[in-house]
Amino acid sequence: MLTTQYVSGAPNWIDLGSPDVEASASFYRGVFGWDFQSGGPEAGGYGFFQKNGQTVAALGPLTEEGSDSSWIVYFHTPDADATAKAVEQAGGTVRAAPFDVFEHGRMAQFTDPAGARFAVWQSYSMKGLDLVTEPGSLGWVELYVPAPDAVRPFYTSVFGWRIEDKPFGDGNHYTMVSPAEGKGDDASMAGIVPLQGGTPHWLPYFEVADCDAAVSKAQELGGAVTMPAVDAEGVGRFAALTDPYGARFAVITSVAG
Known part of the structure; x- marks a missing residue:
């Protein structure tokens, strides 16, 4: 089962890319009772879905030209750069090379050999989701x-x-x-x-x-x-x-x- 005691390779973050952040926030608020907290102007429209003050997911505008709205699952890694090299060596594709997200952590996005997209999160100050396996998470x-x-x-x-x-x-x-x-x-x-x-x-x-x-x-x-x-x-x-x-x-x- 999922836990917030994140170990290497376990899901530790999830976010949604949407063509309309406000409308998507409204939809998921209605379905799950989530509140949306914007990350501010410097976050480029990215923000956090919260349930009773705990972060359960995130939402931001689509950033890749021609991309479709989708949820992206992130897996914990102790070293995003090493994971990116491993992905390439194993036949996957690096869609977004590792980069730091302020002081929160380091991320990268990939596509596996079958074509499924996923990402990794190397935590600094933000370890990952606050809540999992409970209703609304x-x-x-x-x-x-x-x-x-x-x-x-x-x-x-x-x-x-x-x-x-x-x-x-x-x-x-x-x-x-x-x-x-x-x-x-x-x-x-x-x-x-x-x-x-x-x-x-x-x-x-x-x-x-x-x-x-x-x-x-x-x-x-x-x-x-x-x-x-x-x-x-x-x-x-x-x-x-x-x-x-x-x-x-x-x-x-x-x-x-």
């Missing part, structure tokens, strides 16, 4: 690619992840990801899923108290359902959505455990 992430087995060597080379197939449902399996420092099933923090259509991507799951109510609210505010709510034994009830600008995300009401 990030609870899980999944990678959707056409050939999951083909990307395993890339991510194990870059982050040292442990990637294992676990039994799931009737004769099926689910590909589970854990950071190198994690031990046991409780350390799992991501999944890898075969892509059935569309472009490869990382999908964030946000925890909610009521999955169906969150889906209904998202639709009311202009979002769309890409996968209706379903139950998974031992996991919870979840659904996949897009916001009004096409950014993919999911909501989940996890079983108590």
Whole structure:
């Protein structure tokens, strides 16, 4: 499970690039009850989504010409420059070379060999998200690619992840990801899923108290359902959505455990 005790290779930040920051802030405020706190003029429109004063995500304007609105998942690294070299050596692409973000940390953005975008965050004064796995915060992430087995060597080379197939449902399996420092099933923090259509991507799951109510609210505010709510034994009830600008995300009401 995700925690805020960030270890190397674990998700520690997430942000949304939007063509309309104000409208996106309003949408997610309605769905999750988030407040948006601007980073000020020097941040170029970038700011922070907060739940009860704790940062749960971030939002900023699209900065790449021709890019689509999307959520980007960041993974903790102790050395962004070393990670950038590892990405290139493993066959990935550096989309944004490592750079410092004021005194907060150092970041870089990449594309894996399958075409899915992700980023890394090397913390200085800001370690990462303040809250995870609670309602209104990030609870899980999944990678959707056409050939999951083909990307395993890339991510194990870059982050040292442990990637294992676990039994799931009737004769099926689910590909589970854990950071190198994690031990046991409780350390799992991501999944890898075969892509059935569309472009490869990382999908964030946000925890909610009521999955169906969150889906209904998202639709009311202009979002769309890409996968209706379903139950998974031992996991919870979840659904996949897009916001009004096409950014993919999911909501989940996890079983108590």
